[in-house]
Amino acid sequence: MNFRFKITSVLLATVRIDLHRPHPFAHERVGFISAGLSAVGSDVLILARSYRPVADKDYLRDASVGAMMGPEAIRKALQWAMQDGHALFHVHTHGGRGVPQFSGIDMRENAKFVPDFCKVAPQCVHGSIVLSDDAARGQVWLDRKRPHTFIAQFTEVGAPLRTWSAA
Amino acid sequence: MSRFERQSFLGRDSEARLDAATVGIIGLGGGGSHMVQQFAHIGIGGQVDVDPDHITDNNTNRLIGGTLRDVRDATLKITIAERLIRGLQPHARIVAVPDKWQNATEHLKHCDLILGAVDGFIEREQIERFARRHLIPYIDIGMDVHDLGEHGHLVAGQVILSMPGFPCLRCCGFITDERLKLEAARYGAAGGRPQVVWPNGVLASTAVGLGVQLITSWFSNPPAFTYLEYDGNRGTVSASAHVAALKGRVCPHHPSEETGDPFFDIREHMRRFESTPGRLTFWRRLFRLPPKH
Amino acid sequence: MSDSAAEFAKIKMLHSDAVLHQEGGKPVVLLGKFSFLSGGQSHTMDVLLIPSAHSGYDSRLFFERKTASAKAGWTSCRVLERDWWAVSWKDVKPPLPWTAMLCEHLRAVE
Numbered sequence: 427m428n429f430r431f432k433i434t435s436v437l438l439a440t441v442r443i444d445l446h447r448p449h450p451f452a453h454e455r456v457g458f459i460s461a462g463l464s465a466v467g468s469d470v471l472i473l474a475r476s477y478r479p480v481a482d483k484d485y486l487r488d489a490s491v492g493a494m495m496g497p498e499a500i501r502k503a504l505q506w507a508m509q510d511g512h513a514l515f516h517v518h519t520h521g522g523r524g525v526p527q528f529s530g531i532d533m534r535e536n537a538k539f540v541p542d543f544c545k546v547a548p549q550c551v552h553g554s555i556v557l558s559d560d561a562a563r564g565q566v567w568l569d570r571k572r573p574h575t576f577i578a579q580f581t582e583v584g585a586p587l588r589t590w591s592a593a
Numbered sequence: 594m595s596r597f598e599r600q601s602f603l604g605r606d607s608e609a610r611l612d613a614a615t616v617g618i619i620g621l622g623g624g625g626s627h628m629v630q631q632f633a634h635i636g637i638g639g640q641v642d643v644d645p646d647h648i649t650d651n652n653t654n655r656l657i658g659g660t661l662r663d664v665r666d667a668t669l670k671i672t673i674a675e676r677l678i679r680g681l682q683p684h685a686r687i688v689a690v691p692d693k694w695q696n697a698t699e700h701l702k703h704c705d706l707i708l709g710a711v712d713g714f715i716e717r718e719q720i721e722r723f724a725r726r727h728l729i730p731y732i733d734i735g736m737d738v739h740d741l742g743e744h745g746h747l748v749a750g751q752v753i754l755s756m757p758g759f760p761c762l763r764c765c766g767f768i769t770d771e772r773l774k775l776e777a778a779r780y781g782a783a784g785g786r787p788q789v790v791w792p793n794g795v796l797a798s799t800a801v802g803l804g805v806q807l808i809t810s811w812f813s814n815p816p817a818f819t820y821l822e823y824d825g826n827r828g829t830v831s832a833s834a835h836v837a838a839l840k841g842r843v844c845p846h847h848p849s850e851e852t853g854d855p856f857f858d859i860r861e862h863m864r865r866f867e868s869t870p871g872r873l874t875f876w877r878r879l880f881r882l883p884p885k886h
Numbered sequence: 887m888s889d890s891a892a893e894f895a896k897i898k899m900l901h902s903d904a905v906l907h908q909e910g911g912k913p914v915v916l917l918g919k920f921s922f923l924s925g926g927q928s929h930t931m932d933v934l935l936i937p938s939a940h941s942g943y944d945s946r947l948f949f950e951r952k953t954a955s956a957k958a959g960w961t962s963c964r965v966l967e968r969d970w971w972a973v974s975w976k977d978v979k980p981p982l983p984w985t986a987m988l989c990e991h992l993r994a995v996e
Binding site for chain 1 (some may be wrong): 613699702705727728729756757758807808810814815816817850851852854857858859860866
């Protein structure tokens with residue numbers, strides 16, 4: 427089962443612009459991308475819908491990491507997923523160019539909270555995406571129990587189209 | 594020396610990009626057959642070609658690649674299309690569906706771009722909605738011959754690029770409830786209108802050009818939305834006034850919240866596919882998808 | 887409560903398995919496993935009520951499957967990523983209440 431993530435150029439640009447805004451105390455910004463899903467044979471298309479940044483006041487002070495979401499940020503995102511039946515993807519950026527890598531801290535923290543989305547919206551997959559300035563990589567959780575898998579391919583839908591492999 | 598040497602201006606990586614791309618063409622008549630041929634010439638690596646019909650005698654005035662022998666043999670339009678493609682791209686990834694497009698959606702979902710050369714507004718609207726749900730750009734072409742009475746005839750047509758997030762066929766007034774009502778009142782009969790080869794060629798070529806702009810990097814600022822109007826009497830293709838009027842407008846007819854399949858459930862999907870590990874390997878090869886994890 | 891919400895609440899009282907979706911920004915009511923009579927026989931299937939302009943009509947009722955008894959021909963249409971059937975019958979115009987619209991459309995398969 428492979429996962430392919432598609433997002434419009436307009437939405438991706440919106441996300442990048444927001445994530446590059448300075449935060450009063452966090453080194454990085456984070457947000458959530460909502461998506462719809464569609465089966466293509468055994469594979470799954472993840473089709474981005476919209477973006478919500480984590481509000482400034484919902485960050486916790488933690489100098490050991492780039493950004494730490496507080497419980498209110500996660501609660502709001504869980505509610506969004508549950509209420510509207512979205513697949514949700516946490517997103518942040520490492521900047522630079524080329525397909526980025528999740529850091530060890532990213533992997534550790536994602537594994538703590540992303541599976542909880544599978545509890546409130548179990549009909550969807552959920553995950554996490556790390557951006558660079560021209561590419562992305564993503565993790566997907568199918569349910570709470572299984573380890574995550576990686577998004578195989580990204581497509582930026584716009585003029586022109588851009589596709590890259592990321593698994 | 595590559596057969597694409599003369600199109601190297603499309604970009605250093607254009608050959609690879611074109612080869613990796615898959616386009617879907619719905620309707621393989623006068624407009625669609627041109628597009629099939631041109632995409633094969635230019636080196637598009639994958640095509641999903643959809644049409645339920647076979648060629649008939651009155652198609653031969655415009656169906657590219659169709660012969661009188663095909664009429665005699667009642668050859669399917671998809672067979673003619675595949676023959677055209679294979680003559681230029683022997684290793685092309687072709688999915689040819691002799692059915693209506695609603696029965697080809699599993700293949701169309703793989704496409705980077707869908708082009709429609711169909712007859713009716715109701716069908717166009719549905720194709721566009723399918724494309725929008727799957728974040729696939731859609732290019733629509735069509736022609737008409739209008740009887741102007743004592744003033745003769747007007748040959749006209751359109752090429753419209755409908756890109757997710759940008760104005761759609763409704764935004765630009767091409768699809769309206771009034772047009773849908775008129776068509777429904779005729780029980781959906783939209784075919785049988787005058788059709789002739791050269792306007793189809795102009796419109797199809799224009800559509801292919803837009804497609805190549807989206808797939809390669811040769812054009813520095815390709816449009817994300819365009820509505821081109823063809824005046825066959827004057828021999829012009831020009832941007833509709835709608836293009837300027839709709840600049841910056843977000844489409845309200847295809848809200849971004851409506852991507853995907855509203856009934857998709859990953860639990861059901863896993864139940865169906867995790868018990869059949871070898872299934873669909875053929876399609877994975879066809880669309881050059883990475884191996885299953 | 888919006889008009890759509892109020893109308894949907896009445897449909898939900900009629901059929902508890904009703905779910906309100908949206909397509910093109912407009913309400914679409916899915917009545918799952920809805921039972922009705924057609925040609926004297928009872929049928930149970932998903933039906934879809936669209937109480938606004940769609941595919942050339944002022945409102946539409948789509949069926950999961952065709953029935954043998956219909957007052958006019960069937961046409962197919964793709965809505966909410968599924969294929970449905972509707973009778974190309976007379977138009978049922980808003981602003982009828984959705985429950986009345988549903989009943990009027992069902993007359994096409996009586």
